[in-house]
Amino acid sequence: MKTLIVEDDFTCRFLLQKLLGCYGPAYIAVNGKESVEAVRTALGGGEPYDLICMDIMMPEMDGQVALKQIRQVEEDHGIRSSQGVKIIMTTALGDMKNISQAFHSLCDAYLTKPIIKTKLIDTLQSLKLISPAMISV
Secondary structure, X not given: OOEEEEOOXXXXXXHHHHHHHHHOOEEEEOOHHHHHHHHHHHHHOXXXXXXXXXXXXXXXXXXXXXXXXXXXXXXXXXXXXXHOOEEEEEEOOOOHHHHHHHHHOOOOEEEEOOOOHHHHHHHHHHOOOOOHHHOOO
């Protein structure tokens, strides 16, 4: 599973990289602008991401805008959102406005911080990114 972690906070990036690194390579972007470019580059090279964990509150471009732009990049490559990268919003914002906006922009899941390992694993399983046999303790 090739993952892109989009997070401006070092501690959150480190935690997600530790949790997800055992399932495959975990790359980093520190803002939404970098994430859109990373997705564009990966698709252009024929090696798309399987998962993106995206924060919302970030400098330069927030996660909500980046989510929309990533789905547009996929569409430009002929990829429907249901066939594209799985995007989990990982954010401190748990209000209905942000949650609704993220799902309207076609995120696949929404987890509020602090990220709980069991919830993340359950979400990865529900998105069919990992199987129970792959779970590391």
